[in-house]
Amino acid sequence: MTLYIDADACPVKAEAETVATRHKVPMILVANGGLRPPRNPLVTLQIVADGPDVADMWIADRAGKGDVVITADIPLAAKCVAAGALVLRHDGSALTEANIGQQLAMRDLMTDLRAADPFRQGSGKGFTKADRSRFLDALERTLRQAGKTV
Known part of the structure; x- marks a missing residue:
């Protein structure tokens, strides 16, 4: 079992590291750069080449069951x-x-709507303490679930 983080714009890297360390799960931060090398022996920083979706392709090629x-x-x-x-x-x-x-259909719809109306502004809501708390709880449950599948 490995925890992969699409790290370039991830606001919960520290929280993920805390939970992964508690479960003794290796964690890989995948980014185009700009991150400091982690000191935690369970955490690896994987720097990939610049370019659209390079980090995504790296993760997709490796992530699987468990x-x-x-x-x-x-x-x-x-x-x-x-x-x-x-x-x-x-x-x-x-x-x-x-x-x-x-989710894919909604993403495509929103892409089409933005293309049709260039003045359409996103509704990006801020990342809240409640979001962070939900993430921590969800990651805790998900790592337990993944541990049962391997």
């Missing part, structure tokens, strides 16, 4: 779910076989 992936990227989540990995967003919500199709 692994956990933290990402907000819906296409990456879909690939990981298809490979048997458990996937969480930063707010703790799970992306599963039951909801990934709907």
Whole structure:
């Protein structure tokens, strides 16, 4: 079991490290750069080349059954779910076989709406303490669940 973090814009890296360390699960931060090398022996920093979706492809090529992936990227989540990995967003919500199709469709719809109206502003709500708390609880449960599948 490995915990993969799509780390470039992940607001819960420290929280994920705390939970992974408690469970003694190896964690890999995948990024294009700009992160300090971790001091924790369970945490590895994987720097990938610059370019669109390079970090996502690196994770998708490796994540599988028994692994956990933290990402907000819906296409990456879909690939990981298809490979048997458990996937969480930063707010703790799970992306599963039951909801990934709907999430992909919603992503495509929003992309089309933004393309049709360039003045349309995103509704990006801030990341709250409640989101962080939900993430911690969800990761705790998900790592226990993943541990039972390996």
